[in-house]
Amino acid sequence: MTSRPWFDETLYEGWGQRFRIVRELATLKSDFQDIAIFESQTHGRVLALDGVVQITERDEFVYQEMIAHVPLLAHGAAKSVLIIGAGDGAVLRRVLQHTGVRRAVMVEIDGEVIRLAREFLPSLAGDAWDDPRAEVIVGDGIDYVASAAADAFDVIIVDSTDPIGVGEVLFSDDFYAQSARVLTANGLIVNQCGVPFMQADELRQTSLRRAKSFPHVSAYVAAVPTYVGGFMTLGVAAKGQGLADADVELIRARATASSILGKTQYWTPEIHVGSFNLPPYIAAHLPG
Structure with a gap:
């Protein structure tokens, strides 16, 4: 048993969980951030940065399914996917569940997280690290995107910390x-935009920035228990058609073709x- 009985999150000054x-499993300071992994009483193993x-092991499926399956199925024919961040590998695993994906590049700046x-x-x-379609790079996602060829990817998924620090x-x-x-x-990009009940500026400012480069800007929500404050928003921007245009039956057909239908715990x-x-x-925080 660890000598530290509780982990107190420090995201908000006046409210927390x-x-x-x-049991504490790992605690270290990398070149970029403080990393902690511990076994919790209620949520399995937990990663904190x-x-x-x-x-957390218990509710990770909500966020991972929504940040991966929604953009891939909204696109409908994604073959090449870039993941920035997501060093735990959970997004990579969900992306590779799509049988149409031929290449998934993951760029994580902090090799210690991986x-x-x-x-x-x-x-x-799971076995995503060893999938032949996966290319895992320890490096700066900004530099990677700046040097990548035009039209290289169908979908970009940014699973980063909040817009502070790294x-x-x-x-x-x-x-x-x-x-x-x-x-x-017809490419699109998605990234987490925080919990708007507590982080409304994050969604507002990020949406305005995306609107400078993309004709279609929107957001969707997921209820992740350990992201306290209500709905988590995932901001999305597309070069092609609006993302909310697809109806349920079209999404169902795409999910069937991608072999994920019936294999999820949150996404339908x-x-x-x-x-x-x-x-x-x-x-109210999206561009008019």
């Missing part, structure tokens, strides 16, 4: 302009379409 620690919970996740959180990625540059005007350049004609065709129907307090 805590986990009872059964700079004092903020990133993923190393520790592979050692202490192996269930998150994750800040992934929310910039230049990053979105470069992302639009490397996406194909109905949830997919419904997640774009935003409560007014969230929709």
